Amino acid sequence: MSIWNELTAIGDRRGAKSSAFSLMEHAEKLRSSLALRALHTPGSTLIDAAIRRVLQERAVELSNDKLTQQDLFYRHISALGDFFPCFVDVVCETVANISGSPHDKVKQIGTAANFIIAMTNAARDYRARNIEQMDQCESTFEILPWIAVIS
């Protein structure tokens, strides 16, 4: 039986990819989400606005009083990639609307960059620590990390 070979790959809209790599990707996104959550303190207006934007783009509505926008966002971290363009849009709009104070612009940009660096470093550090496990799984598929996907 060749069922083991069938289990080594899964398909998505980009084509087939290694199961091991796919699992690694989910683990990276989990680490990246944890990094975001650690930064997501009360008053994090950029992150709050970005999360609202993500939910709008996904057409997710607050239909349950017990679930906040944060709950709706963090329960779907496999689609964490949605956060990045919304966050950068929010940062760009915020910076564009700041008038008269270059220092405030610089501060917002610096803060935003630190958020993204923390999130992507968390993913990369996890990958670096666990890459050997993935290498042990035989794979003939190319590996395109979720951070480098173009669409």
Next chain:
Amino acid sequence: MRFLFLFIFYYNNLFLFLKVPGPRSVRSSIIRLIHLVVEEGVGNADDAGLRSNLWSQAANLADILLDALKMYLDSCEENPSLFAQAKQEVQAERSAILELFLKGREFERAALLAEKYIDFGTLLTVCDQTMNEDKLNVYIDKLGDSGFTEFACKW
């Protein structure tokens, strides 16, 4: 009145890249953020320390993205046609990112990234712009086996 109209038109378009939603991928978002840090952040920072911090952030973001692209390229090695296509794509992306550091005269940061991700063009540009022949010789010794010498001769 015409002057006022033209002024309003150009002012609104000056910040258009900040107002228009960008491409919807993580890669494009990181590249957009690097541009924002370099063009708006460094451009508005009045303190050398602040500018250095921002360049450091830009380099950090570039490193993360280039690392992911390198992983992709390495994984394509066993498929010659895919590797050739991926190499072209990755080289173009890498050169565009490193060009930001060269334009900002951040030669040291550009050189560190170029050495790590084997961007010969950037290394040669750095040596040329800084007129540093010693550095060029170091790269020839280090990277000669990787085709750097041949590339330098053609460059």
